[in-house]
Amino acid sequence: MPSPIICPSMLSSDFANLAAEAKRMKDLGADYLHMDVMDGHFVPNLTLGAPIIKSLRKHTDAFLDCHLMVSDPGKWVPDFHSAGASSITFHIEVCPTPAAAISLIQQVHSHGMKCGVSVKPGTPVDALPDEVLRDVDMVLVMTVEPGFGGQKFMEGPLDKVRSLRKRFPNLDIQVDGGLALDTIDRAAEAGANVIVAGTSVFGAQDPKAVMESFRESIRKHSSKW
Numbered sequence: 190m191p192s193p194i195i196c197p198s199m200l201s202s203d204f205a206n207l208a209a210e211a212k213r214m215k216d217l218g219a220d221y222l223h224m225d226v227m228d229g230h231f232v233p234n235l236t237l238g239a240p241i242i243k244s245l246r247k248h249t250d251a252f253l254d255c256h257l258m259v260s261d262p263g264k265w266v267p268d269f270h271s272a273g274a275s276s277i278t279f280h281i282e283v284c285p286t287p288a289a290a291i292s293l294i295q296q297v298h299s300h301g302m303k304c305g306v307s308v309k310p311g312t313p314v315d316a317l318p319d320e321v322l323r324d325v326d327m328v329l330v331m332t333v334e335p336g337f338g339g340q341k342f343m344e345g346p347l348d349k350v351r352s353l354r355k356r357f358p359n360l361d362i363q364v365d366g367g368l369a370l371d372t373i374d375r376a377a378e379a380g381a382n383v384i385v386a387g388t389s390v391f392g393a394q395d396p397k398a399v400m401e402s403f404r405e406s407i408r409k410h411s412s413k414w
């Protein structure tokens with residue numbers, strides 16, 4: 190059974206103190222550090238790229254879970270690999286065919302990184318055929334429109350989580366957007382075991398307690414998946 194994996198979204202951190210923020214989250218129990226990479230084209234925002242990952246990597250051995258919200262992820266795979274990324278998650282919406290997605294997954298794996306595939310809230314689960322999911326290490330179901338932190342959690346995408354959990358009992362299923370103490374149970378009940386959270390973790394008085402509650406919710410619900 191997949192175990193809980195808690196990933197603070199560094200988008201909500203103080204970018205001017207990124208190394209210290211990464212250490213703080215790791216010391217508080219983060220499993221992965223979630224790095225939101227946005228190109229101003231696939232999404233209407235610009236954040237960070239491989240140079241920032243490279244700088245951060247000098248200060249941490251944490252698993253750097255890089256979510257590429259970009260139009261041409263394949264172009265950036267070598268740079269993220271050299272920078273020290275641990276995994277790359279790309280969007281299925283940028284792949285014209287399943288074969289293109291499979292080739293991208295192979296490219297990421299050939300660079301020694303884990304690979305995930307993501308779906309936006311409006312993209313149907315059928316966009317993720319078995320032959321694609323068989324090859325990935327994780328699937329990311331967005332529970333907000335990608336682009337900005339601090340948005341309201343969307344319930345609709347949880348149907349995709351339910352269907353994916355039935356199809357792939359052992360797959361790591363990540364959810365991202367609006368995850369907080371009042372939404373975690375719905376995500377965990379649906380079958381998510383990898384939780385990305387920015388606002389609710391960085392804005393908390395006690396981020397460690399929030400991450401522990403997420404973990405506890407997944408443990409509680411996973412016995413019924």
Ligand SMILES: O=C(CO)[C@H](O)[C@H](O)COP(=O)(O)O
Pocket residue numbers: 198200201223225256333334335336337338339340365366367368385386387388389
């Ligand atoms: O991918 C993202 C935005 O595209 C962020 O990771 C996500 O929104 C997390 O932030 P929050 O927990 O504040 O919703």
